Amino acid sequence: MKPTTMGETWARMGSTLAGLMFLWAFIQQFIPYEFRRYIEKGINTLVSFTYPYVEISIHEHMGNELKRSEAYIAVESYLSTNTARNVKRLKAEMGKNNKLTLSMDDYEKLTDEYQGAKVWWSLNKIIRSSIGSTYHNPEPERRYYKLIFHKRYRELVTESYLEHVMKEGKAMKERKRQRKLYTNSPGYNWSSYKSTIWSHIAFEHPASFQTLAMDSKKKQEIVDDLVAFSNGKDYYAKIGKAWKRGYLLYGPPGTGKSTMIAAMAKLLDYDVYDLELTAVKDNTELRKLLVEVTNRSILVIEDIDCSLDLTGQRNNKAERLSKSNVGEEIKKSNDKEEVKELKSNISKVTLSGLLNFIDGLWSSCGEERLVVFTTNYVGKLDPALVRRGRMDKHIELSYCSFDAFKVLAKNYLVLESHPLFDCIHKLMNETKMTPADVAENLMPKSVFNDAETRLLNLIQALREVKEETERSNVKQNQEDDANAISALLNVSQTSKLVDD
Ligand SMILES: Nc1ncnc2c1ncn2[C@@H]1O[C@H](COP(=O)(O)OP(=O)(O)OP(=O)(O)O)[C@@H](O)[C@H]1O
Numbered sequence: 001m002k003p004t005t006m007g008e009t010w011a012r013m014g015s016t017l018a019g020l021m022f023l024w025a026f027i028q029q030f031i032p033y034e035f036r037r038y039i040e041k042g043i044n045t046l047v048s049f050t051y052p053y054v055e056i057s058i059h060e061h062m063g064n065e066l067k068r069s070e071a072y073i074a075v076e077s078y079l080s081t082n083t084a085r086n087v088k089r090l091k092a093e094m095g096k097n098n099k100l101t102l103s104m105d106d107y108e109k110l111t112d113e114y115q116g117a118k119v120w121w122s123l124n125k126i127i128r129s130s131i132g133s134t135y136h137n138p139e140p141e142r143r144y145y146k147l148i149f150h151k152r153y154r155e156l157v158t159e160s161y162l163e164h165v166m167k168e169g170k171a172m173k174e175r176k177r178q179r180k181l182y183t184n185s186p187g188y189n190w191s192s193y194k195s196t197i198w199s200h201i202a203f204e205h206p207a208s209f210q211t212l213a214m215d216s217k218k219k220q221e222i223v224d225d226l227v228a229f230s231n232g233k234d235y236y237a238k239i240g241k242a243w244k245r246g247y248l249l250y251g252p253p254g255t256g257k258s259t260m261i262a263a264m265a266k267l268l269d270y271d272v273y274d275l276e277l278t279a280v281k282d283n284t285e286l287r288k289l290l291v292e293v294t295n296r297s298i299l300v301i302e303d304i305d306c307s308l309d310l311t312g313q314r315n316n317k318a319e320r321l322s323k324s325n326v327g328e329e330i331k332k333s334n335d336k337e338e339v340k341e342l343k344s345n346i347s348k349v350t351l352s353g354l355l356n357f358i359d360g361l362w363s364s365c366g367e368e369r370l371v372v373f374t375t376n377y378v379g380k381l382d383p384a385l386v387r388r389g390r391m392d393k394h395i396e397l398s399y400c401s402f403d404a405f406k407v408l409a410k411n412y413l414v415l416e417s418h419p420l421f422d423c424i425h426k427l428m429n430e431t432k433m434t435p436a437d438v439a440e441n442l443m444p445k446s447v448f449n450d451a452e453t454r455l456l457n458l459i460q461a462l463r464e465v466k467e468e469t470e471r472s473n474v475k476q477n478q479e480d481d482a483n484a485i486s487a488l489l490n491v492s493q494t495s496k497l498v499d500d
């Protein structure tokens with residue numbers, strides 16, 4: 001690619017055209033309408049005769065498509081290769097390994113050569129005027145690339161060059177890809193200036209399946225399942241199933257559910273979309289969000305039991321107001337702003353709306369996607385939500401086993417074995433401690449903490465948990481005995497009354 005040499009030509013052509021337009025605007029008011037149509041038609045024919053160039057536009061969004069066009073994304077990465085050298089105004093974005101990826105800025109142009117043919121690319125935008133735009137909520141912008149080439153290269157460009165651009169662009173995008181963590185913001189005004197309703201940051205979570213503490217056989221089974229899924233394009237097409245898979249991760253807090261999601265993303269090199277369901281207004285907004293999710297990604301809904309009420313109406317997470325309370329509050333309130341805020345607390349995301357995306361007709365949009373739900377209380381979930389086909393694989397993450405402890409010891413202490421391991425093994429069979437708590441005890445608490453001190457800390461903590469469990473078991477037994485005795489006494493008193 002070479003820097004544009006067309007600059008002056010464009011400028012000259014622009015001013016000539018502007019002059020002609022002005023002249024035409026002036027004289028057309030003296031010409032009757034019928035003649036004007038003929039003249040305009042004639043001018044168009046003349047221009048197409050004399051203007052030897054062909055133009056192709058590639059829009060970021062086609063028609064009513066909600067997703068960014070794949071062709072646009074491919075052109076963007078194809079042109080980014082030599083952009084840094086050839087273009088003066090650039091946009092920078094964080095790429096792989098903390099390196100900046102550069103692409104051309106709006107209204108920049110550059111020249112490319114392909115098999116002896118010269119072509120010109122430019123990045124333009126259309127600002128659509130809409131009612132109600134303000135400084136904070138400006139007009140929506142629609143970007144598009146324009147490709148210009150001489151008509152004698154029409155065949156070469158349409159049949160070979162564009163294919164080359166698509167292929168190279170997609171390959172470059174994949175090479176430079178930095179994994180991203182996306183999230184949705186509450187009450188987002190999606191018609192505004194941003195082209196996407198997800199916000200993202202670079203995703204560089206250090207967790208991997210090597211560092212994940214769990215039963216090694218179970219871990220291998222999950223890894224095999226994930227790898228088979230990511231290589232399963234042809235298989236899924238053959239059996240007529242959308243190329244996606246659902247995982248339900250359940251278990252007590254601190255057992256590694258979120259850590260496993262990070263490990264999954266690292267293993268498959270996928271992006272993560274962390275969907276905060278309580279921030280989604282209704283099913284329409286949910287649909288807009290989900291069609292924007294890119295391929296090769298994991299859609300995550302954490303704590304699904306807290307996000308969605310199983311009657312179909314969303315629960316307000318934590319202490320938010322319940323629907324009936326909101327209704328009461330709205331009636332009482334005189335403040336318009338407060339009423340607006342209270343109304344926005346009423347959500348309309350339904351269970352059926354969510355299910356429709358997981359395996360309804362909408363699920364077929366996009367491919368190579370994992371859907372992961374996490375919960376602490378698997379029993380609370382609606383069977384419809386977690387049945388196979390929706391959540392294909394159910395994975396229980398539980399308290400730390402000795403096998404899992406060995407992984408943590410390797411991660412935190414770089415130890416494969418130690419004489420204290422036997423004692424820990426025995427205590428772990430008798431107690432329940434989460435991997436998060438085990439990991440915390442293995443962390444250095446000062447610079448002088450060696451591996452042995454940290455193992456002793458863990459033993460101490462395990463003993464405390466064991467004693468606490470025993471104490472609460474004794475208390476529970478005493479309560480049970482007391483309840484049984486009072487029940488017996490009640491029965492004997494009743495029978496005495498009956499006898500009397
Ligand atoms: N199985 C595990 N392997 C390695 N580290 C773990 C594991 N489980 C927990 N941890 C450690 O404990 C911390 C908390 O774990 P994590 O956030 O994955 O738990 P969680 O199951 O998602 O909990 P919650 O249900 O509260 O969301 C992690 O940062 C990690 O360091």
Ligand SMILES: [Mg+2]
Nearest residue numbers: 257258259302
């Ligand atoms: Mg979690």
